[in-house]
Amino acid sequence: MRLIRTLVPLMAAVALFASPGFSQEGNLVTDPPKGITSQEIIQKFAAKEKEFKEARDQYTFRQDVRVQTLDGDTVNGEYREVFDVTYDNSGRHLENVVYAPQNSLVEVSMSPEDLQDIRHLLPFVLTSDEIPEYDILYVGQQQEDELHCYVFDIAPKRIEPKKRYFQGRIWVDDRDLQVVKTSGKTVPDIRKKNNENLFPKFTTWREQVDGRYWFPAYTKADDTLHFRQAAYSDVHIREIIKYTDYKRFGSKVKVTYQGQELPKDQKPDPKEPTGEKPEN
Numbered sequence: 465m466r467l468i469r470t471l472v473p474l475m476a477a478v479a480l481f482a483s484p485g486f487s488q489e490g491n492l493v494t495d496p497p498k499g500i501t502s503q504e505i506i507q508k509f510a511a512k513e514k515e516f517k518e519a520r521d522q523y524t525f526r527q528d529v530r531v532q533t534l535d536g537d538t539v540n541g542e543y544r545e546v547f548d549v550t551y552d553n554s555g556r557h558l559e560n561v562v563y564a565p566q567n568s569l570v571e572v573s574m575s576p577e578d579l580q581d582i583r584h585l586l587p588f589v590l591t592s593d594e595i596p597e598y599d600i601l602y603v604g605q606q607q608e609d610e611l612h613c614y615v616f617d618i619a620p621k622r623i624e625p626k627k628r629y630f631q632g633r634i635w636v637d638d639r640d641l642q643v644v645k646t647s648g649k650t651v652p653d654i655r656k657k658n659n660e661n662l663f664p665k666f667t668t669w670r671e672q673v674d675g676r677y678w679f680p681a682y683t684k685a686d687d688t689l690h691f692r693q694a695a696y697s698d699v700h701i702r703e704i705i706k707y708t709d710y711k712r713f714g715s716k717v718k719v720t721y722q723g724q725e726l727p728k729d730q731k732p733d734p735k736e737p738t739g740e741k742p743e744n
Contacts, residue, residue: 490607502602508641514591528706541569587680588630662689
């Protein structure tokens, strides 16, 4: 996937794709940022992330999940689910499954943590609310396709029980100061007696939607999980997740009477013509 700004406003989910799951990276340069400190960058992108998170809750989209195990280049098991994320009239999050063939995974199984990660951590968001939970280290600058980015390594300061975290690297566009790419893994791995729950390394690329927000577009993981207790000690796993069809949900409506907008608590005369005018 190529990382490129959308130049035309109000076009949802516009991005240019090269080879799926890959972008053209330049060399990492360790020079400090100019005209701004690394801490200021963190504060600004975290504020943008909070805005993005709130905005994404106002968009419907489709999420296509594919998890495969492989023997060499041959797929020998697959979990597949396609669902539409929508909202009811009260704004509650809904997921409508549109395609879910029988799960054929044998070497691994989908745990509740796997499903939680797919929905919340693979499209990782690091807002100002989560910043205190992480150590964030500026490591340099790098070109990602047409974007020049600041690069940060992040890791949780501590692991709280029953909580999931991201550990890895993020790329922040130096113009919009928004996260455009993340690469790492979800933590912690779970290794208990008769229970090993391991998670692959992944990369998520974002695309610009409506000329403003950088939303997740494509996630790819291709890794080998090393189990200590299972019959299958090494499992080659591949995950491909696509996020498409971003559309802003709902529209506010103004009620007009004889060309004038009515106050919210006033009803029009039923004998007279009325109209409904969508609010831009």
